[in-house]
Amino acid sequence: xxxxxxxxxxxxxxxxxxxxxxxxxxxxxxxxxxxxxxxxxxxxxxxxxxxxxxxxxxxxxxxxxxxxxxxxxxxxxxxxxxxxxxxxxxxxxxxxxxxx
Amino acid sequence: xxxxxxxxxxxxxxxxxxxxxxxxxxxxxxxxxxxxxxxxxxxxxxxxxxxxxxxxxxxxxxxxxxxxxxxxxxxxxxxxxxxxxxxxxxxxxxxxxxxxxxxxxxxxxxxxxxxxxxxxxxxxxxxxxxxxxxxxxxxxxxxxxxxxxxxxxxxxxxxxxxxxxxxxxxxxxxxxxxxxxxxxxxxxxxxxxxxxxxxxxxxxxxxxxxxxxxxxxxxxxxxxxxxxxxxxxxxxxxxxxxxxxxxxxxxxxxxxxxxxxxxxxxxxxxxxxxxxxxxxxxxxxxxxxxxxxxxxxxxxxxxxxxxxxxxxxxxxxxxxxxxxxxxxxxxxxxxxxxxxxxxxxxxxxxxxxxxxxxxxxxxxxxxxxxxxxxxxxxxxxxxxxxxxxxxx
Amino acid sequence: xxxxxxxxxxxxxxxxxxxxxxxxxxxxxxxxxxxxxxxxxxxxxxxxxxxxxxxxxxxxxxxxxxxxxxxxxxxxxxxxxxxxxxxxxxxxxxxxxxxxxxxxxxxxxxxxxxxxxxxxxxxxxxxxxxxxxxxxxxxxxxxxxxxxxxxxxxxxxxxxxxxxxxxxxx
Numbered sequence: 151x152x153x154x155x156x157x158x159x160x161x162x163x164x165x166x167x168x169x170x171x172x173x174x175x176x177x178x179x180x181x182x183x184x185x186x187x188x189x190x191x192x193x194x195x196x197x198x199x200x201x202x203x204x205x206x207x208x209x210x211x212x213x214x215x216x217x218x219x220x221x222x223x224x225x226x227x228x229x230x231x232x233x234x235x236x237x238x239x240x241x242x243x244x245x246x247x248x249x250x
Numbered sequence: 251x252x253x254x255x256x257x258x259x260x261x262x263x264x265x266x267x268x269x270x271x272x273x274x275x276x277x278x279x280x281x282x283x284x285x286x287x288x289x290x291x292x293x294x295x296x297x298x299x300x301x302x303x304x305x306x307x308x309x310x311x312x313x314x315x316x317x318x319x320x321x322x323x324x325x326x327x328x329x330x331x332x333x334x335x336x337x338x339x340x341x342x343x344x345x346x347x348x349x350x351x352x353x354x355x356x357x358x359x360x361x362x363x364x365x366x367x368x369x370x371x372x373x374x375x376x377x378x379x380x381x382x383x384x385x386x387x388x389x390x391x392x393x394x395x396x397x398x399x400x401x402x403x404x405x406x407x408x409x410x411x412x413x414x415x416x417x418x419x420x421x422x423x424x425x426x427x428x429x430x431x432x433x434x435x436x437x438x439x440x441x442x443x444x445x446x447x448x449x450x451x452x453x454x455x456x457x458x459x460x461x462x463x464x465x466x467x468x469x470x471x472x473x474x475x476x477x478x479x480x481x482x483x484x485x486x487x488x489x490x491x492x493x494x495x496x497x498x499x500x501x502x503x504x505x506x507x508x509x510x511x512x513x514x515x516x517x518x519x520x521x522x523x524x525x526x527x528x529x530x531x532x533x534x535x536x537x538x539x540x541x542x543x544x545x546x547x548x549x550x551x552x553x554x555x556x557x558x559x560x561x562x563x564x565x566x567x568x569x570x571x572x573x574x575x576x577x578x579x580x581x582x583x584x585x586x587x588x589x590x591x592x593x594x595x596x597x598x599x600x601x602x603x604x605x606x607x608x609x610x611x612x613x614x615x616x617x618x619x620x621x622x623x624x625x626x627x628x629x630x631x632x633x634x635x636x637x638x639x640x641x642x
Numbered sequence: 643x644x645x646x647x648x649x650x651x652x653x654x655x656x657x658x659x660x661x662x663x664x665x666x667x668x669x670x671x672x673x674x675x676x677x678x679x680x681x682x683x684x685x686x687x688x689x690x691x692x693x694x695x696x697x698x699x700x701x702x703x704x705x706x707x708x709x710x711x712x713x714x715x716x717x718x719x720x721x722x723x724x725x726x727x728x729x730x731x732x733x734x735x736x737x738x739x740x741x742x743x744x745x746x747x748x749x750x751x752x753x754x755x756x757x758x759x760x761x762x763x764x765x766x767x768x769x770x771x772x773x774x775x776x777x778x779x780x781x782x783x784x785x786x787x788x789x790x791x792x793x794x795x796x797x798x799x800x801x802x803x804x805x806x807x808x809x810x811x812x
Contacts, residue, residue, distance in 0.1 A: 152648045152688065155751045160652045160685075162747040164659055164678075166740040171663040173736035179668045179714060183675050186706065187659055193698075194682055201689050206776050209691050213777070216694075216701050217788045221795035223706045227713045228802035234717050253643075328669065374769055378696035385704025389676070392708070396669060396715055404715065411712045415705060459770055 157198035164191035178230055178240040182223075189219050263370055267344055275531045276306035282586050289590040310524070318520040321398055328397035333518070333525035336390020339383045340529045343536035346376045346463050350549045350571035352449050354563035367449035367464070368549075368571055374459035377429060377466070380540055381422055384495060387533060388414040391497070391504060394526065395514035406513030409597065410504045414495055416604040421491035423612035427484035428544040430619045432460045432469045467548030471555070472635045474547035480619040480637070485545040487612050492537040494604065496530065499589040503597055538581040542574060546581070549574040648688060655681030668714045672707055679703050693770045 164187060171184030193212045200208025233245055280295065280302060287294025298304040320329060350368035373379060388411055395407020446464040459465065475481035494501040505513030515526045542548060551573035557566035595603070622637040655678050662674035679702045686695035777785055 152645055156648065156652070157685070157689070159744075159748055159751055160655065162744055163656055166743050167656070167659040167663060169743070170736045170740045174733045175663065177668060179710065180663070180665075180671050183662060183671055183710065186702075187662065187675065187678065190679065190682055190702070193694075194685060197686055197689050197691050197694060200691070206772060209694055209773060210777055210781050212691075212694055213697065213773070214784060214788055216697060217792065220701055220706060221791050223709060224795045224799040225802070227709055228799040231713060231717065232802050240717065325667075325669070328673070373692065375692045375696050378693065378700070378770070382696045382699040382704060385700050385708075388704070388708055389711075392711055392715075393669075393673075396711075408712065408715050411708050411715070415708055415712075418704070461770055 154198050154202040158195050161191045161195035161198070164188075164194065176241050176243055178233070178242050178245075181242060182226055182230070186219060186223070189215060260370070264345075267370060268341060271341060271344055271532055271535065272528070274535055275528055276310070278531050278535060278582065279309070280305050281582070282589075285583065285586045286590050289587065313520060313524040316520040316523075318522065319517075321400065321517050323399040324517065325397040325399065328393050329517075330522075332390050332394035332397055333522045333529070334390075335393060336387070336529035337525050337532070339387040339390075340532040340536055342383050343380060343533075343540070345370045346373060346379055347536070347539045347543060348372070348464050348467050348548055349539075349574050351445060351554060351558070351567055352563065353567040365448045368567060369449075369464060372446065372450045372462050372464040375461050376459075376463040377425060377461045377544075380463075381418075381425065384421070384537070385414075385418055387495075387529075390526070390529060391514050394518065395504075398514075398517035400517050402511045403514050403516045406504045406510050406516075410497065410514060413497065413501070413503065413600060413604075416601060417491045417494040417608075420487055420604060420608035420612050421495055423609070423616055424484045424488040424491060425544060426616055427480055427612075427619050428466065428475050428488075429460055430616070430623060431475050431478055431481050432466050463543055463548075467543055467550065470547040470550055472632075474545065474550065476545045476547075478636050480615060480622060481545060483615055484612070484619075485541070487608055487615070488541060488545065490603070491608060492541060493585065493588070494600070496533045496537050498530075498534060498585060500592040500594050501600060502594060503600060534585065535578070535582070538578055538585065539574075541581055542577045546577045551576075644688065648685070651681050651684050651688070655685070669711065672710050672714065675710075676703050676707050679707070693773050 168184045168186075168188035168191060171187065172181050175181055175184065193215055196208040196212045196215070198208075200206065200212075230240060234240055237245060239245070283305075284294040284296075284302065295302040295305045298308045320326065346369070348367070348369040352365045352367050355363040355366050391410040391414075392407040395403040395405070395410065398404070445468050446462065450464065460469075476485045497504045504510075505515065507513075510516070515523055518526060549570035551570070554566050554570045554573065557563075557569060619637075626634045626637040628634075658674045658678035658681060662671045662678060665671040665674060679698060683695040683698040683703075686692070686698060
């Protein structure tokens with residue numbers, strides 16, 4: 151059996167890659183994907199802990215996270231399409247005014 | 251059993267399954283061309299071999315020797331893996347499909363082989379596995395269209411993505427109805443060890459998940475799901491949604507020749523094209539097999555149980571396999587018949603049908619099935635079985 | 643055996659994540675992310691959570707990433723205006739901070755203050771029926787709330803992408 155620590159370490163590494171992606175990339179799409187990666191790494195840790203404590207709660211929480219991620223993506227991508235329509239760009243640095 | 255022996259056995263069975271599927275694909279193309287021809291008052295391919303029997307071979311040979319062209323502006327890596335991405339999910343679907351009951355090979359391989367299932371694997375999330383694999387089938391088509399760097403292909407790819415994601419909902423919900431009609435084993439069934447627990451290890455019958463494909467077929471011993479009122483409606487939805495999911499006529503907008511030249515596979519040639527072609531047909535076989543398992547009683551048919559109880563397990567196993575294949579061929583014939591009959595939908599009609607008709611109907615159907623299952627659970631067992639009444 | 647399998651999958655997952663961040667083409671990024679999701683699904687299987695593994699593939703790989711691809715292709719923005727980086731100093735800082743986070747987490751994990759109790763007999767907690775029983779009893783309210791959330795997201799997405807018609811005041 152693989153120790154839980156390994157899973158959590160892997161989860162941390164994935165989370166960090168996600169953070170770096172958010173901070174260094176300028177394309178809103180890739181930033182968005184990096185956020186998904188971070189959510190996913192959190193899920194991995196939850197499932198690992200769920201096995202550690204032999205309790206199903208972690209898996210249920212993961213299930214909810216996946217649902218929320220789906221909702222978030224739907225709205226986020228709709229926003230992106232809206233921004234692209236008016237600004238013709240997906241670069242996060244160029245979207246810096248409050249007016250559309 | 252030793253883990254390596256098990257692994258090698260599994261690989262060997264997978265190989266057989268793979269070869270069987272590709273052969274089935276080859277002859278499905280011939281079957282389709284002959285039937286289509288007959289439905290259109292033509293003769294169809296009949297020159298290669300007796301009755302055109304070697305036509306698939308000739309086609310394969312021709313495709314092998316075609317020149318392979320990669321468009322200069324294509325995204326090379328994605329262009330190359332796209333056909334494989336279309337093919338793999340189509341084949342993987344067959345892993346959990348029960349083609350028949352079981353064979354008794356104990357005279358050949360010893361006592362361990364008394365119950366050899368005619369199914370590669372049975373997992374407790376079987377139906378979810380099918381849904382998951384179907385849902386990733388969209389990548390091959392979409393990426394093939396995108397990477398060709400051709401606007402017609404791209405339009406085909408975009409259409410594929412939208413269409414498959416839309417129809418997955420109705421597909422999933424109609425499958426859900428079939429699962430709801432799968433009753434939990436009665437105490438009497440639990441006392442006589444169930445077939446599934448005999449074939450796949452000795453887990454207690456009560457713990458076999460209703461998502462296991464083996465269990466779904468087993469529970470259709472009385473009424474097949476298509477003979478149940480809600481099951482019949484669900485089957486209709488399943489058929490429409492699955493036809494859209496495998497982008498076949500009348501929902502084949504992805505490769506509409508008149509508007510998109512050839513759709514997502516316009517820029518593909520030689521073996522890469524052949525792979526797309528194969529994937530399409532194998533997906534059709536797979537989704538038809540899923541339909542047979544979920545609604546048409548899988549391998550069940552008159553006489554199978556009798557033969558088992560009389561003590562001819564091998565005959566019974568082969569008969570059950572025969573029933574399954576018969577139903578599969580009927581299903582495929584129907585699909586070809588529809589292709590020859592109906593014209594292609596328009597894109598807005600396709601989306602309307604998916605989102606405004608099938609989705610609400612199937613959502614309502616799930617609710618109705620649940621209500622019936624609760625209302626009928628204490629009634630006469632026959633009526634309860636007809637409405638999928640679950641037992642506590 | 644199991645640990646070797648874990649390490650291979652973990653390396654694949656990390657490699658896919660790194661490639662996702664480094665790719666200059668948004669479609670390639672999306673594909674690497676799909677590979678990453680598959681790796682995580684395999685890890686769920688190793689962790690005795692088959693239901694979640696299937697949900698992961700269906701929802702993440704089969705729906706969310708297809709939506710991503712759809713939007714990328716629709717906008718034709720796969721190359722992006724990537725090279726215009728307004729904050730060039732951010733990259734090295736992010737790398738250093740990220741490395742620091744991993745080191746800290748690793749230290750905290752492998753030199754724990756108090757030993758963590760481990761269960762040596764993992765049972766089938768990930769089986770769909772066990773999960774379902776819990777979901778529809780203890781967690782029924784959150785479950786219903788997520789359905790409302792999904793409905794809100796659905797309406798929000800429709801409103802956001804709706805083209806305003808002539809005479810509408812938006």
